[in-house]
Amino acid sequence: MTTLELLRARKSVRAYTPVPVEPEKKRALLEAALEAPTAGNMTLYTILDITDAALKARLSETCDHQPFIAEAPVVLVFCADYSRWFSLFRSDCAQTRAPGAGDLMLACCDALIAAQNAATAAEALGLGSCYIGDILENYETHRALLGLPDYCVPAAMLCAGYPASSQKERRKPPRFAVEDVVCENRWQPRDLAAMLARRDGRDAAGFSRWLKAFRERKWDSDFSREMTRSVEAMLQAWNHPPET
Amino acid sequence: MTTLELLRARKSVRAYTPVPVEPEKKRALLEAALEAPTAGNMTLYTILDITDAALKARLSETCDHQPFIAEAPVVLVFCADYSRWFSLFRSDCAQTRAPGAGDLMLACCDALIAAQNAATAAEALGLGSCYIGDILENYETHRALLGLPDYCVPAAMLCAGYPASSQKERRKPPRFAVEDVVCENRWQPRDLAAMLARRDGRDAAGFSRWLKAFRERKWDSDFSREMTRSVEAMLQAWNHPPET
Numbered sequence: 001m002t003t004l005e006l007l008r009a010r011k012s013v014r015a016y017t018p019v020p021v022e023p024e025k026k027r028a029l030l031e032a033a034l035e036a037p038t039a040g041n042m043t044l045y046t047i048l049d050i051t052d053a054a055l056k057a058r059l060s061e062t063c064d065h066q067p068f069i070a071e072a073p074v075v076l077v078f079c080a081d082y083s084r085w086f087s088l089f090r091s092d093c094a095q096t097r098a099p100g101a102g103d104l105m106l107a108c109c110d111a112l113i114a115a116q117n118a119a120t121a122a123e124a125l126g127l128g129s130c131y132i133g134d135i136l137e138n139y140e141t142h143r144a145l146l147g148l149p150d151y152c153v154p155a156a157m158l159c160a161g162y163p164a165s166s167q168k169e170r171r172k173p174p175r176f177a178v179e180d181v182v183c184e185n186r187w188q189p190r191d192l193a194a195m196l197a198r199r200d201g202r203d204a205a206g207f208s209r210w211l212k213a214f215r216e217r218k219w220d221s222d223f224s225r226e227m228t229r230s231v232e233a234m235l236q237a238w239n240h241p242p243e244t
Numbered sequence: 245m246t247t248l249e250l251l252r253a254r255k256s257v258r259a260y261t262p263v264p265v266e267p268e269k270k271r272a273l274l275e276a277a278l279e280a281p282t283a284g285n286m287t288l289y290t291i292l293d294i295t296d297a298a299l300k301a302r303l304s305e306t307c308d309h310q311p312f313i314a315e316a317p318v319v320l321v322f323c324a325d326y327s328r329w330f331s332l333f334r335s336d337c338a339q340t341r342a343p344g345a346g347d348l349m350l351a352c353c354d355a356l357i358a359a360q361n362a363a364t365a366a367e368a369l370g371l372g373s374c375y376i377g378d379i380l381e382n383y384e385t386h387r388a389l390l391g392l393p394d395y396c397v398p399a400a401m402l403c404a405g406y407p408a409s410s411q412k413e414r415r416k417p418p419r420f421a422v423e424d425v426v427c428e429n430r431w432q433p434r435d436l437a438a439m440l441a442r443r444d445g446r447d448a449a450g451f452s453r454w455l456k457a458f459r460e461r462k463w464d465s466d467f468s469r470e471m472t473r474s475v476e477a478m479l480q481a482w483n484h485p486p487e488t
Contacts, residue, residue, distance in 0.1 A: 006247055034420065049427070079431070097463065102470075112356035113356055131283075133350050136346055175279060176287050178278060182291045183290060183292050187290060220341055228346030230346060231346040
């Protein structure tokens with residue numbers, strides 16, 4: 001399979017066989033993450049390899065109660081991490097500036113780029129993987145559970161393992177067309193209802209029912225409100241003046 | 245070349261031959277981006293395909309004065325974009341909640357995951373590519389230049405083209421070791437100076453000179469301060485109550 005075919009075929013896998021992932025495969029996956037491009041070659045992230053069963057079980061609760069996380073052979077948390085670099089810069093110059101929101105965002109970019117290399121490598125190694133956006137929730141709890149210092153916040157979580165046979169047979173959810181998501185030069189409005197009709201083929205009544213349920217589940221929902229509260233807490237902690 | 249080899253070999257390329265990128269290759273790259281995992285299969289981003297030479301030239305100035313951007317055959321801006329979904333949710337329920345920082349962060353994750361698929365696809369297609377983190381700067385200018393609506397902000401820029409021969413021969417900058425960046429279960433402090441000594445092989449005096457220059461260029465610098473100002477402006481605009 002070529003790399004382009006692999007990127008096309010890759011779908012999220014949320015159920016794994018109990019077969020452990022070989023240590024050399026996990027290492028290959030981590031090495032692929034580290035080979036990703038990173039701003040100024042600074043590697044503005046730390047990867048937490050969650051091997052402790054009790055910690056996996058706890059994260060499966062704090063990340064919107066998804067039991068499959070506790071069963072995943074590989075659980076990686078990609079943290080945007082400026083703590084190492086800020087300490088080094090301050091050792092060079094005591095009056096150096098404090099980290100700000102731009103540094104947080106740049107480090108998040110680094111973390112996600114690396115995470116996607118890990119997801120692609122997992123696929124190449126015959127593993128299935130799934131992102132857990134809910135790692136953005138419950139910042140204070142995750143900070144304590146994972147022992148995170150200042151200027152280090154969770155940006156992405158990736159679970160991986162050998163796909164259960166039910167997952168292998170599952171059809172990849174269809175994507176929007178290039179014409180729907182790409183604009184030339186300047187942003188242009190697009191009709192999302194029409195995009196969804198083309199993508200999912202629901203009739204008007206079915207779409208209306210689906211939209212209400214989807215909005216209630218993905219937007220006007222507890223986890224979704226919690227995500228914003230938690231990210232605001234991350235930003236506040238990040239902007240707190242450094243200890244001297 | 246296998247996908248793992250490709251991920252290992254891929255390095256940033258900032259100089260391109262003048263040969264245009266074939267439309268079918270650009271399309272393959274965009275299709276690979278769209279196949280990336282996305283939260284709730286919502287595709288929380290818009291990709292701007294910058295084809296206008298004057299706009300490329302302007303972005304090469306606003307993104308920390310990097311002339312190579314103006315010469316890049318492909319310039320893509322990945323915007324975190326909740327505008328489509330928020331409009332649709334509001335059409336379904338006028339009292340729906342407003343977007344918040346958590347939604348912005350989740351959409352940025354989506355945008356970066358898609359961007360890294362594009363970078364990997366570029367490599368598979370024989371193209372070189374380079375991220376421009378500076379697209380996080382000058383938010384107000386980029387918003388006007390790119391015609392961005394509320395709840396849509398630039399998250400990443402990727403340039404691509406056929407690599408100039410000088411770039412093909414350039415050695416990929418070495419990365420940190422897995423042991424330096426991966427922690428088991430909980431975050432652990434690491435000695436970044438020692439990591440850099442292992443990675444780059446400078447002696448103590450050379451390291452000291454390098455660190456001062458690097459800090460002044462990457463941290464205590466105008467572009468770096470501007471990035472935080474700009475991302476704070478993005479966050480403020482995002483948190484502004486929606487127009488009714």
